[in-house]
Amino acid sequence: MLKRCGRRYIVGAIRTYAKDIRFGPExxxxxxxxxDIMANAVSATLGPRGRNVLIEQLMISPRITKDGITVANNVQLEDRRCNMGAQLLRQTTSNTNNEVGDGTTTATILAKGMASQGLEVIRQGQVNVHALREGMLEASRVVCEELQSMSQIVETIGEVEAVATIALNGDKRLSDMIGDAILKLGEGGVFLLKESKCLNDELKVQEGVTLPEGFVSPLFANQGNGNRVEYSNVLLLATLANIERLDEILPALELAKSKEQPLLIIANDISADVVKALVMNQLRNCLRVCAVKAPSHGSEQRDQMQDLALAMGANLLENATGLSAIEAEDLGVVSEVIVDSSSTHLLHPRIHNEDQVHARVQHIxxxxxxAITDxxxxxxxxxxxxxxxxxATIYVGGANELEVSEKKDRLNDALHAVHGAISDGIVPGGGTAYLRCIPxxxxxxxxxxxEHQIGRDIVRNSLRLPCYTIARNAGVNPDEVIRQVLEGSGNFGYDAAAGQFCDLKERGIVDPTGALRSAMSEAAGIASLLATTEVLITEERIRPKVPRNQVTKDLAGLIGM
Incomplete structure (x- = not known):
């Protein structure tokens, strides 16, 4: 028995680790x-007339999207050899998305065009593939330089909204919402996307800092029928210490008393005895004070408290020793503090170190x-x-989960496109900018x-593809569109939504320069690697044995086994 089992184990191991190896043209x-499969799936979404893609989700309703990176992330082919090509192309979209957050569909189309031409050249005979690769990379650098030279600075909110409208596939209402937020927050505006509890989309711009923790006792309340604390010109004490005794914070209390300013204490934990003593001081009008627990836990709490201290011009005190040796410089000063049972809102810090805040922002x-997850x-x-x-928080509404999910994908692309346009500038949209790089x-x-010259020609020919795909998705003759755009100059191009030739910048059809440059460089890199591939090594597909029990069969079929 042992010998037979041993033989079975050895045979199973050999089959598990067998490899399939393919060479050359095959x-x-x-x-x-x-x-081709990956590019065809992704390119269907490009342009204002791009089509929707339905994606199956196990046990729940399908997902509907027009977001290129979402489509690319869900393409998985049964043949492992073909799947390697699809996943290499997906790497192009992922790299572009990670770098600028937009231009993923364009990158896929360019990469597919370059790869197809490169492989066709190699199929025709002996070719110096390294010279071919160098020619493609050199041409992509020239295109990127030309895009940068034609780039124009974003100067108005209207141009910001134009960039957002393109990324949102023509949704003017959502782009206006983004424009309003940028107008209020400035170029460095931070956005969050959250699901709304109603059908409508809503924008909420929050000034100051809000913590998801309220007062530790309602007896601190001094406004709103006893449910809210409001103070002006407040001193802020931020600490990671557990405050067990009143004498540990006595120096801070004395500082606040001498300055005749309210004191807000944010600490990791505050004992019941300390809270009782602070409340008694509050009720007797000896000292205006409020205590709040620090948000979160562990290392995340430390990070958030360090951010808070920097933003409010305070020093984060790590322990009781720091509390006992506190100086006036350790306390932040906040113009207004509003605290209720569930949140703490801090408005307009009076002093903070701009250099330290900037360094912290760069670190984040x-x-x-x-970061890996949303x-x-x-x-x-x-x-x-x-x-x-x-x-700024945009609450995304919709009639169902599918609509909300699809809208969030588009909004996320639009926000990345807007930030990219503000930092790098804009160029004519609709694929026109690439056509202007051909000369x-x-x-x-x-x-x-x-072969070096052929590599250049491959990139030059691929520059037509984004405009070609947009026109094809709009249902018009793409060759005629490209011919007329090339006959024009500057911002002259094709508005696929209206079906007209026009000045694209005046019409608000623009693309972020950084997105187009990133798409070009990533596409050329991946396509040239595909062209120089000689051997494919993959695992042999092993089909798992499913028991004959009917219930198990049904479950296995449900997950694709």
């Missing part, structure tokens, strides 16, 4: 098949680049809003290496 053909932005990004956005002292490539001196 390998590249399988990769290209996956690239670095963390956002490494929840992590939202928390980091909240922290950044706390440092800036203002925050820059044609003006380059011919390369002595044929």
């Amino acid at each position: 390998a590249r053909g399988l990769l290209l098949k996956g690239v 932005r670095a963390l956002m680049e490494e 929840e992590e990004v939202d928390k980091l956005n909240e922290r950044m809003g706390r440092l800036f002292g203002y925050l 820059a490539l044609e003006s380059l001196a011919p390369s002595e290496t044929p």
Whole structure:
């Protein structure tokens, strides 16, 4: 028995780790098949007339979206060799999305066009693939430089709203909402997207800092029929210590008394005896004071309290020793404090260190680049809003979960596009900016290496694809659209929503320069790698054995086994 079981174990192990290896044209053909499927799925969403994509979700209703990165993340092919091509193309969209948050569909279309042409060249005979790759990369750099040279600075809220409208597939109401928020918050505005409890979308701009913790005792209340604390010109004590005895915070209380200013205490924990003593001082009018527990727990609490202290011009005191040696400089000063049973709102800090706040913001932005989940990004956005002292929340409404999810995808793209446009400028939209880069490539001196020149030509030909795809999705003749746009100059291009040729900037059809540059560089990088691939190694597909029990069969079928 042992020997037989041992043989079975060895045979199973060998089958589990067997590899499928494909070479040359066959390998590249399988990769290209996956690239085509991925690109066709994603490109359907491009432009104002782009189509919707329905995505199956296990056990719940399908998801509907026009967001390129969402579509790309859900493409998974059964053939592992083809799937490798699809996933390489998805890497293009992911890199572009991580870098600028927009332009993912454009990057996919460009990468597919370059990869298809590159593989076709290699199929025709012996080619120096490294020279081909260098030619593609050189041409992409020239295009990026040309895009930057034609870029124009965003100067008005109307231009901000134009960028948002394009990213929102023509939804003017939502783009106006973003424009209003930018007008109130400025260029560095921090946005959060949350689901609304009603059908309508709503924008709430919050000034100051709000903490999700209220007073530790309702007896601190002095306004609103005993349910709210309101103080002006308030001293702020921020500490991670557990305050067990009144004498630990006596120096801070004496400072507040001598300055005749209210004191807000935010601490990790405050004992019942200390709370009772503070309330008695409040009721006897000896001292205006309120105590609040610090938000969150552990390392997250430390991060949030450090952000709060920086934003309010205070020093975060780590323990009881710091409390006993407190100085006036350790206390922040806040113009207005409003505290109720569930939240604490701090308005307009009087003093804070701009350099330290800027360094902290840069640190949080670095963390956002490494964040994996949307929840992590939202928390980091909240922290950044706390440092800036203002925050805009868009509550996304809809008739059902599908509508809300699709709208959130578009809003997220629009917000990234707006921030990118403000920082890097804008260029004509509708694929026109890429067409205007063609003369820059044609003006380059011919390369002595044929493959190098072919690589340049591949990129030049691919520059037509975004405009071609937008026109095709709009149901018009794409070749005729490209011909007329190339005959024009500057901002002249095609408005696919209205079906007219016009000055695109005047019409508000613009793209963020950074998004187009990132899409080009990422597409050229991935496409040139695909063209230089010679071998594919994949795992052999192993179908799991499903028991014959009918209930188990049904469950297995439900999850695709």
